[in-house]
Amino acid sequence: AQSVTQPDIHITVSEGASLELRCNYSYGATPYLFWYVQSPGQGLQLLLKYFSGDTLVQGIKGFEAEFKRSQSSFNLRKPSVHWSDAAEYFCAVGAAAGNKLTFGGGTRVLVKP
Amino acid sequence: DARVTQTPRHKVTEMGQEVTMRCQPILGHNTVFWYRQTMMQGLELLAYFRNRAPLDDSGMPKDRFSAEMPDATLATLKIQPSEPRDSAVYFCASGLTTSGGWETQYFGPGTRLLVL
Numbered sequence: 001a002q003s004v005t006q007p008d009i010h011i012t013v014s015e016g017a018s019l020e021l022r023c024n025y026s027y028g029a030t031p032y033l034f035w036y037v038q039s040p041g042q043g044l045q046l047l048l049k050y051f052s053g054d055t056l057v058q059g060i061k062g063f064e065a066e067f068k069r070s071q072s073s074f075n076l077r078k079p080s081v082h083w084s085d086a087a088e089y090f091c092a093v094g095a096a097a098g099n100k101l102t103f104g105g106g107t108r109v110l111v112k113p
Numbered sequence: 114d115a116r117v118t119q120t121p122r123h124k125v126t127e128m129g130q131e132v133t134m135r136c137q138p139i140l141g142h143n144t145v146f147w148y149r150q151t152m153m154q155g156l157e158l159l160a161y162f163r164n165r166a167p168l169d170d171s172g173m174p175k176d177r178f179s180a181e182m183p184d185a186t187l188a189t190l191k192i193q194p195s196e197p198r199d200s201a202v203y204f205c206a207s208g209l210t211t212s213g214g215w216e217t218q219y220f221g222p223g224t225r226l227l228v229l
Contacts, residue, residue: 036220043117043204043220090156100169101146101218103156 004104023091032094117221136205
């Protein structure tokens with residue numbers, strides 16, 4: 001069965017600074033990988049996804065993520081955060097069979113002025 | 114801008130009462146998922162449907178929870194009787210599955226349920 005670990009529960013970053021959120025997955029085959037963002041009281045919004053091909057994936061809102069098979073990682077990055085990036089971020093892995101998503105525990109990002 | 118809609122957005126009820134949550138998937142999407150989010154368990158998949166047929170409900174407590182798709186535009190999640198431990202945010206998501214492909218799931222805003 002697949003699993004996802006997001007090692008950082010909370011991250012505080014200053015506005016304008018760079019951000020990196022870690023995601024490690026466990027899955028026996030090539031995974032389908034996703035990053036979602038959840039603003040307070042809202043549903044989840046897809047930031048980006050990786051299915052195959054180029055291991056550096058660009059998403060919305062200036063985010064990107066890099067798939068590293070050797071490290072079983074799919075870390076999310078943004079060069080310069082904005083106050084509106086304060087939210088909770090979820091990494092998820094999907095298995096081809098059944099198309100079910102397994103989510104990590106989430107990382108809550110706080111942005112300091 | 115197509116979106117998944119969920120009703121009600123908030124629900125407060127007393128233990129033992131029946132709760133019905135509704136979801137309207139994005140028009141044309143053929144797969145619907147129900148998730149539950151709690152502080153302790155995070156996001157859990159409860160059940161999902163494809164072309165209105167239930168494919169997997171292994172994440173759902175069978176004795177009190179039921180999920181159905183009466184038609185392609187409506188999915189329901191029912192809890193009867195409700196218990197305080199059911200308090201959570203329930204999300205519906207929809208996607209379009211094609212042969213050999215993986216669908217991206219689009220989430221609704223959720224139903225925040227509080228059982229007293």
